[in-house]
Amino acid sequence: MKSMLKTAVAAIALATTGSLASAEELRLSHQWSNKDIRHKVAQIVADEVAAADVDLEIKIFGSKSLFKPREQYKPLSRGQLDMTVLPLSYAGGQQPAYNLTLMPGLVKNHDHAARLSNSPFMEALEAKMAEDDVMVLVHGYLAGGFAGKDKCITKPEDVKGLQTRAAGKSFEQMLAGADASIASMASSEIYNAMQTGVLQAANTSSSSFVSYRIYEQVSCYTPASDVALWFMYQPLLMNKRTFDGLTEAQQNALLAASEKAEAYYLEEAKKQDAASAKVFADAGVEIAEMSAEDFEAWRTLAMETSYKKFVEEVRDGQELLDLALAVE
Numbered sequence: 001m002k003s004m005l006k007t008a009v010a011a012i013a014l015a016t017t018g019s020l021a022s023a024e025e026l027r028l029s030h031q032w033s034n035k036d037i038r039h040k041v042a043q044i045v046a047d048e049v050a051a052a053d054v055d056l057e058i059k060i061f062g063s064k065s066l067f068k069p070r071e072q073y074k075p076l077s078r079g080q081l082d083m084t085v086l087p088l089s090y091a092g093g094q095q096p097a098y099n100l101t102l103m104p105g106l107v108k109n110h111d112h113a114a115r116l117s118n119s120p121f122m123e124a125l126e127a128k129m130a131e132d133d134v135m136v137l138v139h140g141y142l143a144g145g146f147a148g149k150d151k152c153i154t155k156p157e158d159v160k161g162l163q164t165r166a167a168g169k170s171f172e173q174m175l176a177g178a179d180a181s182i183a184s185m186a187s188s189e190i191y192n193a194m195q196t197g198v199l200q201a202a203n204t205s206s207s208s209f210v211s212y213r214i215y216e217q218v219s220c221y222t223p224a225s226d227v228a229l230w231f232m233y234q235p236l237l238m239n240k241r242t243f244d245g246l247t248e249a250q251q252n253a254l255l256a257a258s259e260k261a262e263a264y265y266l267e268e269a270k271k272q273d274a275a276s277a278k279v280f281a282d283a284g285v286e287i288a289e290m291s292a293e294d295f296e297a298w299r300t301l302a303m304e305t306s307y308k309k310f311v312e313e314v315r316d317g318q319e320l321l322d323l324a325l326a327v328e
Contacts, residue, residue: 048257069186102168105299107231113141138236143224177305206276
């Protein structure tokens with residue numbers, strides 16, 4: 001009897017060990033702190049998948065601890081990284097079409113951004129991602145604004161002669177058109193660049209402005225409000241082959257978790273702009289407002305610079321731009 005009991009216990013232990021050994025672990029990389037909305041989106045997916053109990057664990061590597069911010073797309077597409085939350089325009093060098101996901105004045109507000117994420121425009125971009133073995137799990141756009149070290153930035157003439165950081169090629173082209181000097185860097189590098197005098201102005205997401213404590217380095221902040229020139233697509237991406245290799249139960253758990261995270265992302269993104277303005281104001285930073293006239297001046301400049309360049313440089317650029325502009 002004891003012998004049979006020992007055998008049964010051993011069998012259970014072996015089965016349990018086997019189960020643990022076969023549990024899949026996915027690595028998710030991003031550049032932000034654990035207080036940032038994009039980390040929280042990743043955490044929702046990880047927590048929901050863990051709660052589903054499908055032998056799947058998502059390990060999050062935040063604060064650029066696994067890969068540098070702009071160096072995540074390539075390892076993702078090669079299967080060296082399983083998942084990432086990434087500003088897609090960071091990969092504009094690999095797929096120039098991605099630069100359209102950070103085009104000045106193309107997105108009007110957060111609800112418009114959500115409609116873009118569920119449109120033929122996004123389907124066309126996802127087809128390009130599929131070529132790189134990449135798929136979208138969570139769609140999300142974040143709005144942003146400008147910050148100036150010594151002055152307010154609301155209209156094109158305000159950046160003339162200033163060393164300015166912009167995320168993405170299209171914004172850099174527009175700012176260069178306004179006679180700014182361009183400094184390219186990840187948003188995580190803005191603080192040090194401001195602190196050392198390398199940078200006098202920057203634009204990035206409301207979330208990053210707060211997450212990276214830029215309010216400690218600037219005198220004036222122009223947040224996204226009724227008009228927001230700056231909208232950037234920042235999805236949670238996954239290597240498609242890795243996804244296809246999961247069991248059906250694991251895939252379903254991942255998709256259900258992603259749906260929940262996407263709903264959270266949209267609602268929280270809407271709150272980020274006003275919340276960031278309060279943080280800057282509380283820190284003693286002057287808050288400026290971009291008028292509708294300022295917005296139109298920027299957009300006119302963008303059409304003459306970024307939009308024009310995009311159509312010239314990207315093979316199907318006009319077609320993609322038309323798809324984006326068709327979304328009301």
